[in-house]
Amino acid sequence: MLSIVKSLALHGLQGYLVNIQVDISAGMPSFEIVGLPDTSIRESKERVKTAIKNSTSEFLSRKIVVNLAPANTKKEGSIFDLPIAVGILIASGYIYHADLTNTILVGELSLDGFICPIKGILPICIEAKRLGIKRILLPIANAKEASIIDGLEIIPVSNLNEIIDYLNGQFLISPEPTSHFISNTNTTYEFDFSEVKGQENVKRALEISAAGGHNCLLIGSPGSGKTMLARRLPSILPDLTFDEALEITKIHSISGLLSEESPFIFKRPFRSPHHTITETSLVGGGRIPKPGEISLAHFGVLFLDELPEFNKSTLEVLRGPLEDKTVTISRVDFSTTYPCNFMFIASMNPCPCGYYGSKEKQCTCREDQIQKYIHKISGPLLDRIDIHIEVESVNYQKLGNDSPSESSDEIRKRVNKAREIQVNRYKEHHIFSNSELTPKLISKYCKLSPKSKQILETAFNQLGLSARAYSRILKVARTIADLDNSINIKTHHLAEAIQYRSLDRKYWCR
Amino acid sequence: MYFKQVTGKFGEDLACEYLKKCNYIIIERNFSCYQGEIDIIAKDTSKNELVFIEVKTRTSFKYGSPIDAVDKNKQKHLFKACEYYLYSHNLRHLFVRVDVIEVFISNHIPRIHHVKQVF
Numbered sequence: 091m092l093s094i095v096k097s098l099a100l101h102g103l104q105g106y107l108v109n110i111q112v113d114i115s116a117g118m119p120s121f122e123i124v125g126l127p128d129t130s131i132r133e134s135k136e137r138v139k140t141a142i143k144n145s146t147s148e149f150l151s152r153k154i155v156v157n158l159a160p161a162n163t164k165k166e167g168s169i170f171d172l173p174i175a176v177g178i179l180i181a182s183g184y185i186y187h188a189d190l191t192n193t194i195l196v197g198e199l200s201l202d203g204f205i206c207p208i209k210g211i212l213p214i215c216i217e218a219k220r221l222g223i224k225r226i227l228l229p230i231a232n233a234k235e236a237s238i239i240d241g242l243e244i245i246p247v248s249n250l251n252e253i254i255d256y257l258n259g260q261f262l263i264s265p266e267p268t269s270h271f272i273s274n275t276n277t278t279y280e281f282d283f284s285e286v287k288g289q290e291n292v293k294r295a296l297e298i299s300a301a302g303g304h305n306c307l308l309i310g311s312p313g314s315g316k317t318m319l320a321r322r323l324p325s326i327l328p329d330l331t332f333d334e335a336l337e338i339t340k341i342h343s344i345s346g347l348l349s350e351e352s353p354f355i356f357k358r359p360f361r362s363p364h365h366t367i368t369e370t371s372l373v374g375g376g377r378i379p380k381p382g383e384i385s386l387a388h389f390g391v392l393f394l395d396e397l398p399e400f401n402k403s404t405l406e407v408l409r410g411p412l413e414d415k416t417v418t419i420s421r422v423d424f425s426t427t428y429p430c431n432f433m434f435i436a437s438m439n440p441c442p443c444g445y446y447g448s449k450e451k452q453c454t455c456r457e458d459q460i461q462k463y464i465h466k467i468s469g470p471l472l473d474r475i476d477i478h479i480e481v482e483s484v485n486y487q488k489l490g491n492d493s494p495s496e497s498s499d500e501i502r503k504r505v506n507k508a509r510e511i512q513v514n515r516y517k518e519h520h521i522f523s524n525s526e527l528t529p530k531l532i533s534k535y536c537k538l539s540p541k542s543k544q545i546l547e548t549a550f551n552q553l554g555l556s557a558r559a560y561s562r563i564l565k566v567a568r569t570i571a572d573l574d575n576s577i578n579i580k581t582h583h584l585a586e587a588i589q590y591r592s593l594d595r596k597y598w599c600r
Numbered sequence: 601m602y603f604k605q606v607t608g609k610f611g612e613d614l615a616c617e618y619l620k621k622c623n624y625i626i627i628e629r630n631f632s633c634y635q636g637e638i639d640i641i642a643k644d645t646s647k648n649e650l651v652f653i654e655v656k657t658r659t660s661f662k663y664g665s666p667i668d669a670v671d672k673n674k675q676k677h678l679f680k681a682c683e684y685y686l687y688s689h690n691l692r693h694l695f696v697r698v699d700v701i702e703v704f705i706s707n708h709i710p711r712i713h714h715v716k717q718v719f
Contacts, residue, residue: 116692116693116694116695116696117686117692117696118679118682118683118686118696118719119696119697119698119717119719120719149717150695151649151695151696151697151698151717151719152695
């Protein structure tokens, strides 16, 4: 007897339906799975066999052929365990009147018939809905994560016996109710900006980059507080919108980083990989490409501490993603595109000893050493960083000062306000922040007065700016204007934006 | 006849008795062909399956339990012999099962262990 059960496989974030065809016939007993399965699917044979044996039904001694159609694409993962088992049970007559039209099944089986949670349930549900699926049977541990999707009947199942009874109509499982996304506005943060004494100019720069999603480079001597400031950045990041949260959760879902207790991500991610990171783990990769750190930092922050210590080739791979906000990883079989719209924050010392340009201490480095150190950061990468800011050492008066500085909550209020303006303004363009503006949108939304144009022209010629720097200055100026709640970009907004670009002349263009 | 053969024959007879008690119909015994030998071919009436049975008899556990002797190599031969039987008797439309029956004899008391569906 033949049975066909549907399931869904993912290529990156793209899903496609997989028909699991099971044929049971007479002849010498055997169990074959065809249709380009990988090792984990091949191994599912034993799991399926034992799970059925340990359920109320019996694994009959038959010639069983399982085909995963379309047969020309490679399939991986243990999510086909459940549909294969159900297919066999239907073909051998233990499940007799199952209506599985517009229904997909996903789940991994354990030997006792229990259905284990799987990775990537959220993108699976989103794609299933897109492909016109009405009902999904999934592991009970994944139900909470999937319940965020409405318009899809989510049936949580815990073991094989339950599913047999459910499909035979002898047992009723009520669909998981759609849970509503509650924005966690009262999230507590480990660190707060009020703990940082002084450094008002750096805080301002970080506020601007948080408000507009701009990239930022902090340069300063050791102990000046670069890392301390960057660590406090998550506490002033704007709250997530539903669409943003959904996309972040999707990426974390396929990486298997969600737990049953926290199936949804409310906070912007803050990723700070160590400088020994490889290119593949940064941008993503593997035989079947997995998202890397830049994709995990989507709509959040990628913080690279001690930037020159990173492998040069590792840093250079960031060039494309920083500009395109997506990364396409190509492999022999297929290529996958992951979004990576992240805020790039980096910190570095100005020279090997760390005190070049410091007011307190004499730099002991030779000129060529400084040059070698500083040129580990290439021009093209530097050009993609909108805000360069020098972090100077704090003097004793400020450190000893007990009056508290501004707290993160106050800063976040301003950031949220500025972000709200942006989201409303770019509603029809499906972007969220100023940093995502395309050249066409820049000319629409970043109009300058004649006087501002003149200032920009002078800066362009004197600082030797690139065309990219020009558009990035406009974007930053737009954010500063938004923080000021100003509709037009005024001269002082532009001037502030330009001065964040002038630092590279001090270090790089000597 | 050597002692080993006598033991084997005795075990197979016992297995046959046991199968008859379990409502199996014995179709053939000691079917042998180029591919190998099948000890008992029977019909499981309750499940409507043709059952090929390999009987292993032991008088001590010195060399492991009887079923351990049905190793990969033996399974291969058994499988091929079964395939040949189905082919030669034109029975490929039947549901098929392969079992192993362990017979263990100690102090003249035989014990039978029926292992179903070894493939």
